[in-house]
Amino acid sequence: MPQRRTVTSRSQEPRQRFAEEVRRLREERGVSLRQLAEQLGWDPSTLAKLERGQTLGSPEIARALDDYYGTPDLVLAMWELAVADPTQFKERYRRYMVLESEAVSLWHYAVANLPGLLQTPAYARELLGAGGLTGDDLEVQVEARTRRRGLLTADGAPRFRTILSEVVLRTPLRDAKSWRTQLEHLLDMGHRSNVFIQVLPQTAGLHGLSNTNTMFLRGVNARTVAWVETGYSGELVQEITAVEKLQLSYDSVRDLALSPDESRKFIERMSEECRAEQADVA
Template identity: 30%
Template sequence: MVNIKEIDGSSNPRAFFGSEFRRLREAAGLTQAELGKLLYITGSYVGLFETGARWPKRRQDVEHMDVVLASDGHLTRVWEMATRTPYFPDYFQHQAKNEQMATKIEDFSATLVFGLLQTPDYARAVFRAGSPFLTEEEIDRRTATRMGRAKVLRTKDGTCGAQLWVIIHESVLRTPVGGPEVMRGQLLHLTQLIGTHRVVIQVLPFSAGAHALASGSVTLMELRDQPTVAYVEGPCAGQVLSDPAIVRRLRQSFDLVRAAALPPQESAALIDTLAREYRFTAFARAPRFPVPWRASSHSGPEGGNCVEVARDGGTVAVRDSKDPAGPVLTFGAAQWTAFVAFASARRP
């Protein structure tokens, strides 16, 4: 039998479902083990439902609970409410409220694009990678919740909401979360946000080397009529920090990283360049290419034409003509000019 602990049913809808499930079981005079037999599960699993550690995935299972407990559909109605309610992990509940009250949000992202800036496809890829056993319905629900958080960037009348200043490590932009097409869409979304003047984005380049926030990501929030708070998150938990000394220390570290990052205009140019690179990578995986490829005049004589080149605006892509579905190497305009000059100088 699972040890019974007090559940605060008001903390979130899922906890409320668990507390109601327990209340109905006790009203029926059943132990966890006895109810488990009627539901074809173990008593331990009943306890997990009651504490909120487990959640019934299927409506028909909840309807069966209502039948066994003679609760006239009450559990099903609570389950439906909880299913429709935006999903936040317990540790993120406080942070989600802070986001809604913030007048200014500053974030350094070391591993992923900041949640408020993610596209639906990028968010789905993140959830799928982190929780491979989630159903598509649950992934959609979590994605919808994450997209809903972005409303802090605008007010009800459509005007600019909270000010947002984000620093993203270059490695985040070069990690193909969800594949090249998803990443291209994500980077184009960042470019569009920059154009709205609601968001300032800086990129911390690889060339910056070690930096003041090398140990992880941090979010700083200026709240209405309250002191500034910080939020830090690890793989399985996050924490809101309000101690003034700690917040000042994180503020100093954030400012040091901001000073080492590329200026906003250069950052926007880099994001645009990387979006073009992802476009070519996506083309390499597609059966047809929307840009023409041509054989390079510098292919070696021993194997015939072995290098193909395609140009799209200021970006040049190079691939092996013998393996057109293989990897694509991309160059910016300046990089390509320098490469051709170097290759030409070395020709006999």
């Protein structure tokens, strides 16, 4: 087996080093982008973007390049370094947004906050404000998040399932009226044929996604990727084995959750409790 090679690129930025190495390997082999694309079965425009540093591609394409050049794990290792670089978070999130807009189905699990696709403007404003946004920046983000909700109501909308930890529903907005509006919005969305909302009771105990907000996105090519997010960062998971492991954890959580009908009744009770509290205050 060929020895793993040392990266000789002079660039110290992981993304640029990845692009330089991909380009160098092709030039050393003496093939054009089109010839390489024909050999690998990938779109030549995708390979061109890799070499220009415009995209990082996927682990599958990194492995395909390693197989073609006979460089065991070299390209894949550089891809992993580039993806792990904290400066790439914004690009990963932009990539996630593209995948979300193109998905035919989305499966979601929420640890502490409602998914953006189900947030009212008031909920989005308070949540984003708590994260440090203020003024015009805050309003721009609230407007962007509100527009995203149209994904679930447009013609040909994807199927969307979210499993909400009970903690999500036990963490109200400061304004009781706004919180009740949010709960009623959940009930309205839950009546749509493409939206399924389930509640995971606190009595379910610990599970494989206890501290991870997760969204699975299935594309038109039947391939599924996952977006895993904490309060401080997010990661786009594309490697097949890692995605399958997350899906097994998601399936286990789904088994523990209330059915959509039971969950609707749970949210209705919370809405009525909120209404009663408002009446008492009045």
